[in-house]
Amino acid sequence: MNVFAEAFAWLFSPERLEGQYALPVLLGQHLFYTVISVLIAAVIAVPVGWLIGHTGRGREVAVAISGAARAVPSFGLMVLLVLLLGVLRVPEAATITFVLLAIPSLLAGAYTGLEAIDRRVIDAARATGMTEWQIFWKVEVPLGMPLLVGGLRAATLQVIATVTIAAYVNLGGLGWPIIQGIPLRRFDQVLGGAILVAVLALVADMLLALAQRAAVPGGIRAAKPGSRTPRAARRAAAIEPAAAEPATASTT
Amino acid sequence: MNWIADNIGLILELALAHLWQSAIPIVLGFFLSLPLGWVAWRYRLVRGPVVVLTGLLYTIPSLALLILLPALIGVSTRDPANLIIGLTIYAIAILVRAVADGLDSVDPAIRQSATAMGYGGLRRFWTVDFPLAAPVVLAGLRVTAVSTISLATVGILVGVENLGYLFTNGLQRRIIAEVFAGVIAVVLIALIIDLLLLLAGRALMPWTRAMKTPNAARRPARIVRAAA
Numbered sequence: 001m002n003v004f005a006e007a008f009a010w011l012f013s014p015e016r017l018e019g020q021y022a023l024p025v026l027l028g029q030h031l032f033y034t035v036i037s038v039l040i041a042a043v044i045a046v047p048v049g050w051l052i053g054h055t056g057r058g059r060e061v062a063v064a065i066s067g068a069a070r071a072v073p074s075f076g077l078m079v080l081l082v083l084l085l086g087v088l089r090v091p092e093a094a095t096i097t098f099v100l101l102a103i104p105s106l107l108a109g110a111y112t113g114l115e116a117i118d119r120r121v122i123d124a125a126r127a128t129g130m131t132e133w134q135i136f137w138k139v140e141v142p143l144g145m146p147l148l149v150g151g152l153r154a155a156t157l158q159v160i161a162t163v164t165i166a167a168y169v170n171l172g173g174l175g176w177p178i179i180q181g182i183p184l185r186r187f188d189q190v191l192g193g194a195i196l197v198a199v200l201a202l203v204a205d206m207l208l209a210l211a212q213r214a215a216v217p218g219g220i221r222a223a224k225p226g227s228r229t230p231r232a233a234r235r236a237a238a239i240e241p242a243a244a245e246p247a248t249a250s251t252t
Numbered sequence: 253m254n255w256i257a258d259n260i261g262l263i264l265e266l267a268l269a270h271l272w273q274s275a276i277p278i279v280l281g282f283f284l285s286l287p288l289g290w291v292a293w294r295y296r297l298v299r300g301p302v303v304v305l306t307g308l309l310y311t312i313p314s315l316a317l318l319i320l321l322p323a324l325i326g327v328s329t330r331d332p333a334n335l336i337i338g339l340t341i342y343a344i345a346i347l348v349r350a351v352a353d354g355l356d357s358v359d360p361a362i363r364q365s366a367t368a369m370g371y372g373g374l375r376r377f378w379t380v381d382f383p384l385a386a387p388v389v390l391a392g393l394r395v396t397a398v399s400t401i402s403l404a405t406v407g408i409l410v411g412v413e414n415l416g417y418l419f420t421n422g423l424q425r426r427i428i429a430e431v432f433a434g435v436i437a438v439v440l441i442a443l444i445i446d447l448l449l450l451l452a453g454r455a456l457m458p459w460t461r462a463m464k465t466p467n468a469a470r471r472p473a474r475i476v477r478a479a480a
Contacts, residue, residue, distance in 0.1 A: 003323045070398045071442035073405040076435040079419045083428045161313030168409060169423070178315060182329075182410065194319035198312045205311045 007191035021176060023196070030173040030200065033091075033166070034159045037098030038106075041155060045103045046148070049110020053144065054136055062111060066104040074101050074162050082169045094166045101162055102155035109151015113144025145215040153208035157201055164197050174200060255429040263418070267437050269332075270414035274404045276336050278397050278445075281343025288344065289351020290377070302348060310345035314338065314403055318410045330411035339404060343396045350392020354385030387460050390453045394446050401442040405434070415441075 010016070016023045052058045074097060081093035117140060125139045167175030177193030180186075256263065292302040312320070317338045322329045327337070358381055366380040408416030418434030421427075454461070 007323075067398075068439075070395070071402055071439045071446075073402040073416070073419075073435060073438045075405050075409075075416065076419045076431060076438060079423045080428070080431045080435055083423065083426060083431060157311055161315070164313045164315045165406060165409065168420070175315060178319060179409065190319055191323050194316040197316040198320065201311050201313055201316070202308065205308075 003187060003191055006188040007195060010188040010192040011195065021172075023174075026172060026174050026176055027196075027200070029171070030160070030163050030175075033095065033098060033163050033171065033173065034156060034204075037095055037159050038102050038152065038156050040095070041099045041102035042106055042152070044099070045106035046110045049107045049148075050114060050136075050141070050144075052107075053111035053114025054140060056115075059111060059115075062107050066108055069100070069104045074158075075165050075168075078162070078166060078169060090169050090171055094163075094169060094171045097166075098159045098162055102159050105151045105155040105158065106148075107151075109148045109154070110144070113147035113151075114140050116147060117143045142217045143220070145217070146212055149208065149212040149215040153205065153212060156208060157205055160197075160201050160204060255427055256433045259430070259433075263415075263433055263437060266413065266415045266417055267441065270401070270404055270416075270438070271441060273332055273335055273407065273412070273414050274339065274397075274401045274441075277339035277343050277400050278393070280336075280340045281347050281396060281400075282393060284340070285344050285347035285351050286382075289348045290355065292348055293352040293355040299352065303352075306345035306348050309341050314342075314406045315409055317341070318406065332407075332412050334410065335404065335407040335412045335414075339400050342403065343400055346396045346399075347389070347392050350389050350396075351385070354388030354392075355381060357388050358384045383457070386457055387453070390449065390457075394449050397445050397449055398442045401445060402438055405438060 011023075049062070052062055077100070078094055078097040081096055082090055085093045121143070122135060122139060125135045130138065163171070163173045164175035164178070167173055167179040174193060174197045177189045178197070181189035181193065288302065292299040309317075318334060319329065321327065321338055322331075322334055325337070327334050362380065362384065363376070366376045371380060404414055405416030405419060407414055408420050415434050415438050418430050418437075422430030422434065
């Protein structure tokens with residue numbers, strides 16, 4: 001475990017707090033690109049997803065987009081955009097890649113959240129005299145929130161992983177010590193960077209898992225995976241192959 | 253696009269390397285996930301930790317995993333085995349859940365009838381439980397296959413050569429066609445493997461089509477078109 005000792009020595013050396021590539025700076029860049037990209041993607045995907053979920057129309061298109069997006073290598077897409085936009089516009093090219101990556105998970109989270117609601121609940125809301133707008137804001141959105149936050153969680157982790165790779169196109173971020181260290185055979189630095197990235201992803205996942213739990217409206221018990229009825233599980237798999245994925249789907 | 257015509261040999265060679273580097277994790281992940289998923293489904297106490305652990309492994313970004321693995325198990329970073337082990341871990345993370353969910357989807361009444369007819373544990377698993385769980389497992393396998401093939405390109409960043417080479421080399425030499433060829437080749441391989449899995453599923457599970465109501469039968473057909 002000597003390599004790990006060296007990696008931690010590298011991580012905790014005072015030099016890591018100095019200069020252009022100080023770890024706090026890299027962490028800040030990593031978080032900045034992640035938050036900005038996920039926000040832009042949410043602004044695009046969540047209204048569209050809600051519309052699909054509320055009207056029940058257009059879900060085939062959404063499934064098609066999610067399916068096709070999974071096959072596209074994000075690293076390749078990023079490099080392609082960097083070359084197309086020019087090397088001076090790396091931040092724009094990278095951000096576009098991250099946004100495109102985050103959209104399918106957020107879209108799926110938004111519409112499956114609304115679709116998963118028992119139709120009788122919505123009928124009951126309509127029967128009590130709520131307007132469509134009230135049904136949407138007071139019934140569908142709160143009940144769909146846990147799955148939407150689940151989509152946000154998947155999207156965020158995917159973007160965190162891809163920002164790591166973006167160090168290859170000189171974007172900075174916590175992938176930089178890894179990408180820069182490999183050709184130099186600086187294994188302490190490479191491993192130290194990898195540890196930081198893994199810790200960042202695990203912490204983000206944990207926080208978003210807590211947010212997902214907090215998003216369950218009062219009075220509603222979140223369904224545990226094991227408590228799904230056989231029919232519900234079959235239906236989930238028939239409707240959406242992605243239902244078979246873990247909550248934090250699609251790493252890059 | 254002249255670049256593609258001139259370098260078709262290189263593309264095919266990399267595609268072949270790419271194919272076996274991703275095929276091994278898909279197959280290995282599938283066969284390792286069957287017993288793991290069964291254990292997670294059969295013993296409720298084990299299920300929580302198995303789902304949490306595989307979820308955590310899945311959370312670790314690929315580039316970090318490809319650096320951490322060599323440090324932990326002593327394989328060389330540039331060794332294709334490193335990439336193959338990493339991708340197998342991701343495949344298991346998806347498939348264990350799919351197998352457990354698939355076994356959940358089997359009607360308990362069917363299981364009880366099989367036991368009542370005298371089926372032993374192992375025979376019941378292979379002839380009743382597994383075939384009935386298979387559609388859900390196949391859905392998970394298709395997700396696994398496509399994401400494994402696209403994820404394998406990250407291997408080039410730690411020195412494992414496959415279609416990802418076209419991305420790094422294309423960037424250094426500023427050849428858009430080269431990067432484009434790499435993206436298209438990866439997407440094509442992913443979609444072909446996805447289609448093969450789908451056809452294999454149809455051939456091996458003819459009852460999945462017969463069983464569906466007209467309304468439900470249209471949905472998978474749309475997904476097929478969506479994937480292709």
